Amino acid sequence: xxxxxxxxxxxxxxxxxxxxxxxxxxxxxxxxxxxxxxxxxxxxxxxxxxxxxxxxxxxxxxxxxxxxxxxxxxxxxxxxxxxxxxxxxxxxxxxxxxxxxxxxxxxxxxxxxxxxxxxxxxxxxxxxxxxxxxxxxxxxxxxxxxxxxxxxxxxxxxxxxxxxxxxxxxxxxxxxxxxxxxxxxxxxxxxxxxxxxxxxxxxxxxxxxxxxxxxxxxxxxxxxxxxxxxxxxxxxxxxxxxxxxxxxxxxxxxxxxxxxxxxxxxxxxxxxxxxxxxxxxxxxxxxxxxxxxxxxxxxxxxxxxxxxxxx
Numbered sequence: 001x002x003x004x005x006x007x008x009x010x011x012x013x014x015x016x017x018x019x020x021x022x023x024x025x026x027x028x029x030x031x032x033x034x035x036x037x038x039x040x041x042x043x044x045x046x047x048x049x050x051x052x053x054x055x056x057x058x059x060x061x062x063x064x065x066x067x068x069x070x071x072x073x074x075x076x077x078x079x080x081x082x083x084x085x086x087x088x089x090x091x092x093x094x095x096x097x098x099x100x101x102x103x104x105x106x107x108x109x110x111x112x113x114x115x116x117x118x119x120x121x122x123x124x125x126x127x128x129x130x131x132x133x134x135x136x137x138x139x140x141x142x143x144x145x146x147x148x149x150x151x152x153x154x155x156x157x158x159x160x161x162x163x164x165x166x167x168x169x170x171x172x173x174x175x176x177x178x179x180x181x182x183x184x185x186x187x188x189x190x191x192x193x194x195x196x197x198x199x200x201x202x203x204x205x206x207x208x209x210x211x212x213x214x215x216x217x218x219x220x221x222x223x224x225x226x227x228x229x230x231x232x233x234x235x236x237x238x239x240x241x242x243x244x245x246x247x248x249x250x251x252x253x254x255x256x257x258x259x260x261x262x263x264x265x266x267x268x269x270x271x272x273x274x275x276x277x278x279x280x281x282x283x284x285x286x287x288x289x290x291x292x293x294x295x296x297x298x299x300x301x302x303x304x305x306x307x308x309x310x311x
Contacts, residue, residue, distance in 0.1 A: 013051060018182050019237050020045040032215045037222035045236065048205050048228040053179055062224060063137045068116070079224070084143065087119060089289055093253045094123040097199065101168055104246065104301055105197050108167030111160075113188065114174035118144030118152045125150070129168075134160060162190035171200035176225040185241045192304040198243055200300050204250065206230030207296035219296065231298060243302040252293025
């Protein structure tokens with residue numbers, strides 16, 4: 001089922017909510033317009049999304065080279081300053097996430113959805129997991145295959161056979177990018193063995209920062225983010241695919257100062273901020289890493305229930 005079906009009748013655009021299937025008038029449900037995109041809230045379940053989604057054919061371009069590495073002197077995109085250069089930071093964050101996962105399940109088969117270059121997959125392998133990953137970015141997957149010898153594949157969840165063998169499926173900062181998040185969660189569940197867990201992170205549009213910032217919220221980037229979950233809508237979509245939330249919190253991560261300055265320049269489009277971001281991109285203080293928790297990113301652990309046999 002398509003995530004967000006858009007129809008136009010007599011100049012009226014209607015949206016079919018992926019969570020509760022309500023059909024509503026997009027123009028009547030707009031909460032903000034950002035970068036030319038209407039952001040709408042379902043009047044029944046409250047799910048926030050783009051009114052119209054990118055075409056599948058556009059995905060390769062959206063997550064091409066520029067998404068993972070800004071061109072020299074450029075601050076005009078919404079991705080990473082230099083994803084590969086920040087390998088040590090990604091690995092440190094991965095180790096913290098793996099320690100959290102170990103509280104709920106022992107190492108076994110692990111599938112990382114949206115794996116990028118595979119740093120999390122490689123850290124999981126070092127921690128005793130049989131880990132593999134999938135991502136739409138051919139460039140990042142190829143880099144990880146060649147440099148890390150990681151078990152990575154170019155594609156989407158739909159391209160993988162569903163074997164019910166994984167102890168854990170991870171979706172770090174993935175769900176907001178999905179064209180059809182509910183269907184992707186159904187597929188993720190199909191990869192899990194009974195009792196296996198799904199671990200994910202995504203922005204929280206119900207957080208205080210998001211509500212205060214509104215269109216300036218740093219995660220409201222509709223060129224790449226299609227869905228904006230709150231704790232309520234995230235719990236509801238997980239329950240709808242028979243995944244039981246066993247932990248939900250707002251955990252921070254570590255970031256280089258240059259990356260934080262880069263993101264600040266995208267949110268605060270002022271010359272001094274842009275100049276500071278450019279300076280920090282090439283100077284030693286920009287490499288310093290600091291922990292950040294703005295309370296607007298949810299980390300969720302959800303479990304696939306054990307199968308119940310006949311009584």
